[in-house]
Amino acid sequence: MLNPNDIVYDVFAGVGPFAVPAGKKHVIVLANDLNPESYKWLEHNVNKNKTKISKNRFLQNVQTFNKDGRDFIKEDVKNHLLKLMEKENVDNRTIHIVMNLPAMAVEFLDSFVGLLKDVDKGFEKIQPLICHCYCFVKGVDDTKNKIMAEKLVENHMKIKLIHGVNLKEIAFVRNVAPNKDMMRVDLFLTSDILRNSSDDYIIVPTKRKCNKVVID
Numbered sequence: 001m002l003n004p005n006d007i008v009y010d011v012f013a014g015v016g017p018f019a020v021p022a023g024k025k026h027v028i029v030l031a032n033d034l035n036p037e038s039y040k041w042l043e044h045n046v047n048k049n050k051t052k053i054s055k056n057r058f059l060q061n062v063q064t065f066n067k068d069g070r071d072f073i074k075e076d077v078k079n080h081l082l083k084l085m086e087k088e089n090v091d092n093r094t095i096h097i098v099m100n101l102p103a104m105a106v107e108f109l110d111s112f113v114g115l116l117k118d119v120d121k122g123f124e125k126i127q128p129l130i131c132h133c134y135c136f137v138k139g140v141d142d143t144k145n146k147i148m149a150e151k152l153v154e155n156h157m158k159i160k161l162i163h164g165v166n167l168k169e170i171a172f173v174r175n176v177a178p179n180k181d182m183m184r185v186d187l188f189l190t191s192d193i194l195r196n197s198s199d200d201y202i203i204v205p206t207k208r209k210c211n212k213v214v215i216d
């Protein structure tokens, strides 16, 4: 899916199985992991594969971070987006946010709501901005799995998902245990979400129970 001008923010990068191949394709990558041991090997793999270009350049190839995902989003992803919004020329590219921590990633999604609420222009320069959020659902059937994954994201972001507007796709990834499937929800992080100016969206009730969603 990735092209050389694209940008990847890998919030839960582990030892770099997404970040390193992306860096090798000359994609700009900001890769983060909280676990110091994962971070050590992420650094090792980035250096070993020569994906690191220069400490001093803004758009270096792969940059690594050792932070909690929420801090990484609110500080480093935000700052990087702000710099892109200030640039005069915009490359033709897609920005991807990868959130591969299926048990918990949805709990970090609210960080994007209002992330750029103080900004009033330049949003077109950071679109499309696609968030790939992995989650687990109680495996029932494909249709119900997709509804559960959608409700899970809606409850955590407190926004209504609308296909083609802020929802790109919901995909089955794999079965991980009896009655437990991994799903991937691809979201368009629109300027409405980033500014939290969500007149178009119905705010869904906050009632939620951890990762489980009950379908009537």
Ligand SMILES: C[S@@+](CC[C@H](N)C(=O)[O-])C[C@H]1O[C@@H](n2cnc3c(N)ncnc32)[C@H](O)[C@@H]1O
Pocket: 011, 012, 013, 014, 015, 016, 017, 018, 032, 033, 034, 035, 038, 067, 068, 069, 070, 100, 101, 102
């Ligand atoms: C399922 S692994 C995914 C790693 C990698 N993306 C992959 O596909 O192999 C999730 C990673 O998230 C990291 N992690 C867990 N909690 C985190 C947090 N709060 N902030 C950042 N990283 C975290 C873990 O250390 C682990 O490396």
